[in-house]
Amino acid sequence: MKKTLSIKDIALEAGVSITTVSFILNGKAKEKAISDFVTKKVEKIIEDSGYKPNQLARSLRTGNSNIIGLIVEDISNPFFAAIAKMIEYKAYKKGYKIIYSSTENEVAKAQDLINMFKSRKVDAYIISPIKGIEDDIKALINDHKTVVLFDRDLAGLNIDYVGVDHFKASCDATLALVEGGRKNIALVTIDLDVKQITDRQAGYREVLEKHKLFKEELILKIPFSQSEAETEQQMKELFSQNKVDAVLFATNYLAISGLMVLRTLAVKRDKDFEVIAYDDHIVFELLTPQVSAVQQPLEAIADKIIDLVLSRLSTKEKKLPQQVIFPAKLILRKNT
Amino acid sequence: MKKTLSIKDIALEAGVSITTVSFILNGKAKEKAISDFVTKKVEKIIEDSGYKPNQLARSLRTGNSNIIGLIVEDISNPFFAAIAKMIEYKAYKKGYKIIYSSTENEVAKAQDLINMFKSRKVDAYIISPIKGIEDDIKALINDHKTVVLFDRDLAGLNIDYVGVDHFKASCDATLALVEGGRKNIALVTIDLDVKQITDRQAGYREVLEKHKLFKEELILKIPFSQSEAETEQQMKELFSQNKVDAVLFATNYLAISGLMVLRTLAVKRDKDFEVIAYDDHIVFELLTPQVSAVQQPLEAIADKIIDLVLSRLSTKEKKLPQQVIFPAKLILRKNT
DNA sequence: CTGAAAGCGCTTACAG
């Protein structure tokens, strides 16, 4: 078995120096005035031998890698999976590869991932951050790394951020329920102190207080990593121990669990009981009646993220950080 | 702003050689008989400075990376997302990181990804392969790399593979429909020449032919990358131009599109019309009536994959390739 | 038009 080829082997075979091979490899043949004859010859040898430069060595030398690190909460969450896929697609066309990884909402794992990306010299970081990694992100910034946050903002960091106005979206959703004549609107949310969640809670609260409909006992905060069964049990209690005629679910998976519970309890979703879910999902269109949802503009978010990253990467000069906030869309599905 | 620390800086500050620092870094202090005093001192400096070794340099030197490359068709497909998440979780605990990427069923992209992983010196490859990359995989094997295939097998390659008996699963599903008294059982599948899909078609066909119920016109093969709208249109035609009393969907997303179509056509899924979907999905439990599905043992698959990889990685000696085939589980949901 | 040499940050065989 032949060992991996190196630039030295190519140079040897072509009878030129490795410098020359390197120039040709990097498309600098013209610039460096390598003769056409030599260029062709070397290119042929490279082609025939199937030689691929060792990117590790290249990165070690140049300090960059054409790799963008993407850190999300959970890649199996459809929201992140969709964003990741679109980002990957666009980045790929520009010659960048994406490495993604999930934090599972653990600070230690998030820090670990940042360190791993750092020690692998990724060119840029796209991070859906969690509280507790502010300092790590600051360190990246101080290091002049390209960092774009998304989904969740982190207080006190003045850097590129792409997000959605969750407060407004939540107000809209709650208001739609109020205007539909609901008096006992529950909120099922996750017990996580991240802005994109607390904003949703705040919007719900603000609208209900304004309409004198706010009831503390109708808020259910589900601990992040508890079992599915416990979650369903708590929802069951919420729905059976209180008079509830509408519910706003703050996340996708909570909505799905919740719908399952409502199904078990044989609660009819009709003109007397309405549901709005946060983050749209294909299921919601399939159910009868369909389920209303707050839809985040996935493609716009992904586009903006990758645009920001690529533009930061291509210019030396520091531009001011951009905070891009998209509106979410409330999809009311009143048909049956 | 201070530049990144290197081992040299640590050695300088500690007043020892970089050799000594390297030994300590790699836990060889005892083995190399470095004095306790020096060890403690160096460790303290490392700790205080926040120094992290450059993995690129380490990999360049040692030839391995503690990174496992995972190549799937589409990371936003729930099946792959779930597998990826589980593999990542287990690998992480063993000190391995996972990089994943999607091929989108394009041979060129798949080859590109393999090359990228190769040039980054990943320690192992986990691949859900597509036809056309046999040679690339062979090259990896010849290079003594650890490669584990899953989901889809590739003819002519005798290497580690973890999969599911799709032929059997498809037979079971079709048989369940036949035994339920269905006479006109349609198959909606994807027009892809990969074993895990063709096996499903073969199982369907075999059972129907045996029962003299096979009808060519009830098979609909959807081109892989056509628009959602076209797909739905074709399904509409299938259902309206033929007498159909049951349908087997060969993939998850086809089933979801199909259910949407059936909903539009106001086809009632009742004792006169039955659906079985391939790959289970949370939606199927939420619908009324619920939808039967073929369930792949995700966790068992993920476990086996990562076990194989880790065991290959930890032993020098070549073991015989393992072909692990799990049975799928038919979940009949007859309740309403 | 082309090459010798330094250096990126590590690891490790060898020497003392």
Added chain:
DNA sequence: CTGAAAGCGCTTACAG
């Protein structure tokens, strides 16, 4: 108990 030096495979400033 510890260090000098070679080398992993590249890129690039400098020299001719």
